[in-house]
Amino acid sequence: MNQPSRPPQKATIADVAKAAGVSKTTISRYLSGDYKSISEATLQRIKQSVKELRYRPSRLARGLRQDRSYSIGMIFADISNPFSTSVLKGAEDVCTKQGYSMIVCNTDNDPEKEKNYISMLHAQRVDGLIIHPTCQNLENLRELSEDQIPIVLIDRRIPGLKVDTVGTDNDKAMTEATGYFLDQGFERIGFFSQPIQHVSSRIERARTFVQILAAAGHPSVDDIYEYEPRIQGQFDEQLDRFIAETQGQYRMIFAVNVVTQLKLINALQKRGLRIPEDVGFAGVDDSEWAPVVGSGLTTIAQPTYEIGYKAMERILERIAGDNGPQQHFALSANLITRGSTPSRNAKIL
Amino acid sequence: MNQPSRPPQKATIADVAKAAGVSKTTISRYLSGDYKSISEATLQRIKQSVKELRYRPSRLARGLRQDRSYSIGMIFADISNPFSTSVLKGAEDVCTKQGYSMIVCNTDNDPEKEKNYISMLHAQRVDGLIIHPTCQNLENLRELSEDQIPIVLIDRRIPGLKVDTVGTDNDKAMTEATGYFLDQGFERIGFFSQPIQHVSSRIERARTFVQILAAAGHPSVDDIYEYEPRIQGQFDEQLDRFIAETQGQYRMIFAVNVVTQLKLINALQKRGLRIPEDVGFAGVDDSEWAPVVGSGLTTIAQPTYEIGYKAMERILERIAGDNGPQQHFALSANLITRGSTPSRNAKIL
DNA sequence: TTGTAAGCGTTATCAC
DNA sequence: GTGATAACGCTTACAA
Numbered sequence: 207m208n209q210p211s212r213p214p215q216k217a218t219i220a221d222v223a224k225a226a227g228v229s230k231t232t233i234s235r236y237l238s239g240d241y242k243s244i245s246e247a248t249l250q251r252i253k254q255s256v257k258e259l260r261y262r263p264s265r266l267a268r269g270l271r272q273d274r275s276y277s278i279g280m281i282f283a284d285i286s287n288p289f290s291t292s293v294l295k296g297a298e299d300v301c302t303k304q305g306y307s308m309i310v311c312n313t314d315n316d317p318e319k320e321k322n323y324i325s326m327l328h329a330q331r332v333d334g335l336i337i338h339p340t341c342q343n344l345e346n347l348r349e350l351s352e353d354q355i356p357i358v359l360i361d362r363r364i365p366g367l368k369v370d371t372v373g374t375d376n377d378k379a380m381t382e383a384t385g386y387f388l389d390q391g392f393e394r395i396g397f398f399s400q401p402i403q404h405v406s407s408r409i410e411r412a413r414t415f416v417q418i419l420a421a422a423g424h425p426s427v428d429d430i431y432e433y434e435p436r437i438q439g440q441f442d443e444q445l446d447r448f449i450a451e452t453q454g455q456y457r458m459i460f461a462v463n464v465v466t467q468l469k470l471i472n473a474l475q476k477r478g479l480r481i482p483e484d485v486g487f488a489g490v491d492d493s494e495w496a497p498v499v500g501s502g503l504t505t506i507a508q509p510t511y512e513i514g515y516k517a518m519e520r521i522l523e524r525i526a527g528d529n530g531p532q533q534h535f536a537l538s539a540n541l542i543t544r545g546s547t548p549s550r551n552a553k554i555l
Numbered sequence: 556m557n558q559p560s561r562p563p564q565k566a567t568i569a570d571v572a573k574a575a576g577v578s579k580t581t582i583s584r585y586l587s588g589d590y591k592s593i594s595e596a597t598l599q600r601i602k603q604s605v606k607e608l609r610y611r612p613s614r615l616a617r618g619l620r621q622d623r624s625y626s627i628g629m630i631f632a633d634i635s636n637p638f639s640t641s642v643l644k645g646a647e648d649v650c651t652k653q654g655y656s657m658i659v660c661n662t663d664n665d666p667e668k669e670k671n672y673i674s675m676l677h678a679q680r681v682d683g684l685i686i687h688p689t690c691q692n693l694e695n696l697r698e699l700s701e702d703q704i705p706i707v708l709i710d711r712r713i714p715g716l717k718v719d720t721v722g723t724d725n726d727k728a729m730t731e732a733t734g735y736f737l738d739q740g741f742e743r744i745g746f747f748s749q750p751i752q753h754v755s756s757r758i759e760r761a762r763t764f765v766q767i768l769a770a771a772g773h774p775s776v777d778d779i780y781e782y783e784p785r786i787q788g789q790f791d792e793q794l795d796r797f798i799a800e801t802q803g804q805y806r807m808i809f810a811v812n813v814v815t816q817l818k819l820i821n822a823l824q825k826r827g828l829r830i831p832e833d834v835g836f837a838g839v840d841d842s843e844w845a846p847v848v849g850s851g852l853t854t855i856a857q858p859t860y861e862i863g864y865k866a867m868e869r870i871l872e873r874i875a876g877d878n879g880p881q882q883h884f885a886l887s888a889n890l891i892t893r894g895s896t897p898s899r900n901a902k903i904l
Numbered sequence: 905t906t907g908t909a910a911g912c913g914t915t916a917t918c919a920c
Numbered sequence: 921g922t923g924a925t926a927a928c929g930c931t932t933a934c935a936a
Contacts, residue, residue: 216702219930220929229907229908230930231908231932232907234931234932235905243905245906260702262678263678263930264678264680265679265680265930266619266679267928267929267930269912270615270928270929271929271932272912273912285640285643285644288635288637290640291640292635295661298659302671307675308660309656309657310658311656311657312643322651325611327656328611329614330614330615330626331613349609353565475846495842495844495848497821498824499848569913577922578922578923578924579915579924581921581922583916592922597921597922616914616928617914619929620927621916
């Protein structure tokens with residue numbers, strides 16, 4: 207058999223029409239799946255020609271004509287964070303099934319980069335936008351949403367911005383977790399976090415943590431440690447303070463997210479403090495390595511995949527014309543208890 | 556001040572032209588940065604109008620006209636793998652600077668999904684493609700490259716496919732690492748990997764490992780353990796075999812990648828085997844948690860960010876018209892020694 | 905069941 | 921310096 211000679215140029219709808227002996231309209235009907243208005247014979251010829259010419263309709267042209275790009279922009283504050291990857295995966299599974307593609311951006315928590323990406327995705331005419339926001343571009347986001355581009359925020363909400371949001375049910379998760387820590391008999395619990403203000407998920411976690419402790423009359427209501435990663439030494443200073451203050455007490459440290467977890471574990475190790483012998487440990491975000499650090503880390507497993515899945519579903523609903531009021535979807539997390547938060551009684555026995 | 560009234564529809568180049576009192580051509584010149592053929596006065600009016608109308612040129616229209624989309628497709632075999640994320644970041648940093656955007660896909664190592672994505676990105680008229688391939692779609696990739704779409708493969712090469720590739724210099728990395736293991740005095744080294752055949756990076760790692768051992772007359776030339784994750788129990792069986800066979804010897808386990816690392820560490824822990832007291836450990840891919848597992852894991856840190864960076868640079872060179880012969884770029888890895896591979900002498904002393 | 909023709913928002917060519 | 925006009929590859933009334 208001889209090789210079918212390769213078409214010199216990318217085939218267009220006109221080429222296929224010509225090859226099949228029909229008009230472009232008919233090909234277009236075929237492409238849109240409108241088979242019932244095409245005769246069987248024609249259909250066969252079209253299929254044949256499409257295959258022979260290796261025809262792939264241009265999404266660009268279609269997008270231009272229909273004023274939609276069949277793509278969704280995704281902007282992450284930190285793509286290295288496994289949280290982001292998992293969300294991405296969930297989003298993709300929905301996206302692909304519906305014939306959309308994802309344009310992925312990473313802002314490194316830089317509002318300036320975020321602004322540029324928003325602008326670029328706007329130019330790209332994305333049909334929707336899923337954002338893990340830096341929370342410092344209210345105006346740009348507001349403009350977009352006024353331009354009728356559906357937006358879903360994940361993890362973090364922005365007050366005053368009328369868009370759908372999807373995240374973890376932090377109140378519920380922290381209520382459960384904090385209760386568990388109390389049950390385990392911890393006398394002091396240090397809550398470590400990057401700057402809390404403006405980041406709704408951190409606010410929720412810290413607030414519920416304090417509420418539960420306050421209700422129990424627990425002394426750690428003031429053990430909130432905020433560090434700004436860019437301020438040299440601040441983190442170490444705070445950790446040292448907590449360690450010194452709680453000397454001799456049955457204590458643990460809680461990390462607001464996975465980045466803080468790693469910072470803490472490294473710092474504890476450097477100080478020669480063992481988990482859980484010298485200090486208990488827990489934090490938000492489960493990971494593949496949480497089970498293998500020491501005797502395992504107790505974590506709050508956020509429903510990351512589900513967050514991505516739901517966010518994309520919501521975007522597509524909006525694109526499909528849903529004009530209902532904006533909603534917040536709070537998905538349930540899972541408390542996974544491991545060796546890093548042993549019961550005080552067990553220790554005593 | 557009263558709000559500037561929001562344009563009822565997205566502004567087009569025609570709207571801007573009208574507002575500025577010039578032709579579309581002039582606006583287009585402005586957009587392409589051809590300032591020197593525009594008078595200063597006109598330029599000012601254009602800038603003004605663009606701002607007022609919040610005009611964003613449609614990349615779709617531009618793409619259609621120029622037959623390029625200014626986007627690069629990225630297909631990952633496993634986006635959850637930190638390797639992918641880091642590559643993504645490197646690629647993005649280049650991409651963004653040049654005004655391109657990335658369409659990100661994840662195949663979960665499924666050749667069928669890969670095929671669909673290739674087809675979709677083709678339809679999207681991506682200007683180039685960076686692929687971490689499943690290595691089972693030779694034909695589709697060949698078609699693409701024949702269609703003159705630049706492709707760069709990362710990590711894995713596919714024999715017979717004439718495209719650029721970027722990856723780790725596995726020979727050099729494994730030469731160094733294996734030599735180090737020998738220096739540390741390990742009597743047996745188990746090399747654990749998913750199926751090696753067809754995956755060039757695994758082939759290179761295993762081959763060099765064996766070569767170095769053979770040259771040293773070391774008994775572990777046969778300690779290559781291949782497991783197929785989908786075969787229930789195979790992995791555990793192989794691990795048990797190695798453990799039993801090497802009882803009493805100074806031994807270690809080497810993981811071909813980060814997935815295998817986690818599998819092994821979990822399995823060792825479950826068996827109550829300590830690292831490094833009962834068995835030494837090392838593996839390809841450094842991670843944020845490698846320093847905190849036990850007394851730290853010895854790893855080979857692949858230049859992941861650089862791989863992404865280089866791959867994207869290469870794609871853009873190709874797009875810019877480079878027609879040179881296809882090349883392979885082997886970037887240097889870094890051996891990071893930690894507590895999991897102690898010297899035998901140190902132990903004896 | 906099929907076709908004609910207009911138009912989506914740009915850029916490229918050519919002319920002034 | 922500036923502009924008219926014709927594409928680019930598709931979809932969509934509207935006809936037939």
